[in-house]
Amino acid sequence: MRSMDVSAGTPPVRGPRSRAWLTAGWLRAAVLLATIPLSAVPARAQAEGQVVFGVRAPIVSLDPALSGLGTMHGYYINIYSSLVQLDALGRLKPDLATSWRVVDDLHVEFKLRPGVKCHDGTNLDAASVLSSFKRLPTVPNSDGLTAGKLRLVTAVETPDPLTVRFVTSQPYPGLIGGLLDFHIMCASAPAGITTSEIDGGAWKYGSGSYQVTRFQRGQGMELERFDDYYGPKPSFARVAFREISNDASRMAALQAGDIQIMDYVPPLDVKRLEANPALSVAKTPSTRTLFLGFDELRPQTPFATAKDGSPLAANPFLDERVRRAFALAISQDAIVDRVMEGLAEKAVQGVASRVDGADPAIKPTPYRPDEARKLLAEAGYPDGFRVSLNCPNDRYVNDAAICQAVGSMLARVGVQVNVEVQPSAVYFPRMLKREYSFYLLAWGSSGGDAISFLRDVMMTRDTTIGVGSWNGGLSMPDVDALIRTATQTMDQGARVKLLERAMGLLVQRQAYIPLHTQLVLAATRKPVTYQAQAAEGALAAAVGRQ
Secondary structure, three states: OEEEEEOOOOOOOOOOOHHHHHHOOHHHHHHHHHHOOOOOOOHHHHHHOEEEEEEOOOOOOOOOOOOOOHHHHHHHOOOOEEOEEEOOOOOEEEOOEEEEEEEEOOEEEEEEOOOOEOOOOOEOOHHHHHHHHHHHHHOOOOOOHHHHHOOOEEEEEEEEOOEEEEEEOOOOOOHHHHHOOOEEOOOOOOOOOOHHHHHOOOOOOOOOOEEEEEEEOOOEEEEEEOOOOOOOOOOOOEEEEEEOOOHHHHHHHHHHOOOOEEOOOOHHHHHHHHOOOOEEEEEEEEEEEEEEEEOOOOOOOOOEEOOOOOEOOOOHHHOHHHHHHHHHHOOHHHHHHHHOOOOEEEOOOOOOOOOEOOOOOOOOOOOOHHHHHHHHHHOOOOOOOEEEEEEEOOOOOOHHHHHHHHHHHHHOOOOEEEEEEEOHHHHHHHHHOOOOOEEEEEEEOOOOEOHHHHHHHHOOOEOOOOEOOOOOOOOOHHHHHHHHHHOOOOOHHHHHHHHHHHHHHHHHOOOEEEEEEEEEEEEEEOOEEEOOOOOOOOOHHHEEEO
C-alpha cells in the first residue's frame, strides 16, 4: 500500500511533472520482464502467427462463474460465448442467440445459433445454457455479481435444442443486459467441475474464438485460434496475454518489441507514443464513469478525524453540506485537462450522458472552493478535518494520480487528505467490506442503460436479493423504490423516466461525486492493429494487421 499525505501547500494538480511520478525509475525495472517465462517471444513472433498482449489487470481465474468484474469479463469473452454481446462501441449485438422476443412479462425466448462447436468438439445447444445457469450460484468464493444480475430468473426452459426460455419471478427488463455477463460453459463439462480444475487445465469447455493452451496465475495465458468458431476468423493463430501491471513496464515492453499490444495506456504518454512511427494508439469512448463515494451510514467512520487525530463527534459525511463542499472543491476540468491530458469526458452523474437513464436536467457542479469553505464551516468544520481517500493504483487509467489531485484540491479548502493507494486485489475486497470512509470507484454501464449502476452501486445493499453489491455505504429508501420499480417496468419509455428520476435525486443529495468517463486507450506496434473496445475488454479477435 502506498500512502500519500496531501498538505495544503501541495498544488491542486500536477502538470507535466506527473510523467516523472508515473515513470521515473520504473523504466529500469523493465529489464526484469525478460525473467517472465510466459510467452517471452520477440517482436518477430507477429510474423510467425503470434502476438503478445501486455495487460494491466490480473487474470484471476478462467472459471466464468467466479468473477463478475469487468476486467474478468474482458478475458472470458475470448474463451466463452454469451447469448448476447457488445460491439466495439458498446452496442448490443447477438452472439449465441440469433434472435429473442418477449413472450409475455415473465418469459423471454431466445433462438440459438445452430452448429456451434465447443473446444472439445461437442455441440453447444440449449443444454449448455441450462447447465451454466444452474452452476452459476453454486461456485464457491464467487463474488455473486453475475448471479445477482440473473436473480429474478426462476427457471430456464429448453423446449428444443435451439430454444431457451428464461422465466422470471416478475417483469425484468434488465434481463438482456444481465445476460451480457453470463458466459456459457459447454454441457460436456463434468458435473461439479471446480474452479481449481478449470484453472488447472480443464480448458476445453468454451466455444469462443480462441481456446486456452496455457494459464499461469500471476503471469497470464496463451490462446490458440479455434478454427471451428462460428464467427469471423481472427487474424492471428495465437495470442498470448502477459500480465504487466506497471504502466511504465508495459510501455517499455512495447517499445522493445517484447509485446505488440498494451492496454490502459496512460494519457500522459499518448502524444509520445503517437510520435513514434513504429507505434500507433487506438482510442474509443468508454462506458465507464469514475466517481468518489462516501460512508454515509455509520454514526462514526473509521478514517475521518480531527486534524490533531482526535475522534470527531459524528461521521462528517452524514451531512449533505460536507458532501457538497467536497464536490465544490474538486475541479473536474483540471483533472480531465491535466491529469487525463484531455483524454476523458467530464461526468455530471454516474453514467455517460449518452446512456439511457441519464438525467438530461443535471448540470455540472461548478468549481467553487470559497463556497466549499463556507459549507464546511456551516456544518461545524471551520478548520476542516482529516480523512483518508482510498484508491486502487492498477485498475483505472491514472487512478492513483487522480486521487492525489483530489487530495490536493481538498487541502485547499482545509481538508487534510491522506491518499492511500493499493493494488486492486487488496483494494476491492476491502471496499466490498465497506472498510473505507472516502473512496474511488468506477462503473461501466454496458447493459444499454443506467440500471446496472443504480441497482448494483446505489441501491441499499441486500444480499438476499442481490442488489447493492458494490454499494460502499449508502441507503436512500425512496431512491431504492424508484430503481425497484424500474427493474419491473417493461415499457422502455416509462422505465427510462424512472431511471432519470433516481439519477436526479442521487445527484441532488450529493450521494457521490462524479468525475469523468475515461477513454479506452490501447497502443500497438506496427503492423499490428487493434480495435479498442468501449467495454474495455482485452479482445484477441480485435487484433489485426495493417
